Ligand code: DX5
């Protein structure tokens with residue numbers, strides 16, 4: 001089943017809880033929190049305290065996307081703040097296998113996040129300790145960017161790699177996931193959507209209705225018989 005994950009960096013920071021309550025009513029599946037350090041990406045976004053604030057108001061998974069250098073330093077902090085899934089970027093100064101094992105040993109789902117240009121071969125020896133791969137479909141750091149077309153082929157290639165490995169790893173896509181790009185990413189094997197300004201957080205939009213509309217769009221889309229190439 002395709003999961004809808006609102007990207008909470010796109011919410012109204014002046015009414016974060018109200019936005020989440022609307023999204024809860026709209027039936028979203030999990031919440032995606034972008035964490036940025038101003039070094040790995042030239043921006044800042046959310047924080048552990050925002051997780052703590054929101055944690056009591058939903059039982060849906062909190063997915064933490066660490067766009068930070070040396071992410072191992074922060075795993076315990078986000079576990080304690082209420083995370084359920086944590087992804088770390090393979091491009092950072094990280095001992096990737098150790099970081100993923102650390103996340104799993106904390107009882108969470110472990111993810112590897114990859115920038116658009118990063119080859120898939122860095123995953124070769126960690127798929128056995130990986131629950132999901134977050135493929136950035138824009139360059140990380142900011143909402144409102146354009147989908148990078150070459151990432152379509154990357155999704156297909158990753159799907160084939162996972163199939164060959166025999167491991168149970170899901171594909172998450174993050175960046176300009178919209179009504180235009182969703183069919184193509186689903187057809188190639190992605191099923192965890194990070195939904196930001198491109199499909200949920202549009203100006204003057206009722207978030208509950210936006211979530212229901214997106215669910216209707218997904219349900220109306222015929223399942224692709226085979227994974228699409230390229
Ligand atoms: C990039 C961010 C954005 C955001 C989604 O680092 O992760 O992709 O969540 O927002 P849109 O839909 O505007 O790309």
Ligand code: ZN
Nearest residue numbers: 034065174194
């Ligand atoms: Zn993200």
